[in-house]
Amino acid sequence: MDTIMSMKGMAELLEWLLLIFLVVCSIAVSVSRNLLNAVIIFMAYSLVMAVLWVLLQAPDLAVTEAAVGAGVTSVLFFLTLERLGILGKKRPPEEKASTEDTSMKSTSTKSASMEEARSDE
Numbered sequence: 001m002d003t004i005m006s007m008k009g010m011a012e013l014l015e016w017l018l019l020i021f022l023v024v025c026s027i028a029v030s031v032s033r034n035l036l037n038a039v040i041i042f043m044a045y046s047l048v049m050a051v052l053w054v055l056l057q058a059p060d061l062a063v064t065e066a067a068v069g070a071g072v073t074s075v076l077f078f079l080t081l082e083r084l085g086i087l088g089k090k091r092p093p094e095e096k097a098s099t100e101d102t103s104m105k106s107t108s109t110k111s112a113s114m115e116e117a118r119s120d121e
Contacts, residue, residue, distance in 0.1 A: 046070035
């Protein structure tokens with residue numbers, strides 16, 4: 001009997017943690033400035049909601065939430081971001097740009113010193 005009570009306590013604790021995660025996700029989506037991050041957070045929200053539906057013994061709602069909320073809606077959001085050109089943006093990495101600048105500076109310094117050496121001769 002004690003193991004059943006401890007299992008109930010664990011299930012209730014898990015439900016509360018998932019509910020807190022849902023609240024955090026909803027706030028994070030609201031304050032997120034990056035649309036891609038907002039879509040990913042929304043997807044996580046839908047998946048956690050599907051898990052909660054399973055814990056509440058509503059598997060039909062869980063399947064619907066997983067398929068529609070996390071699946072179809074997220075795909076539509078990603079397609080919209082792609083069409084708007086937000087998903088396909090390629091930004092050059094900061095390190096690569098700074099490495100190229102450094103190598104160009106050292107090359108120009110070497111060529112300048114070689115020219116000075118030639119003019120001295």
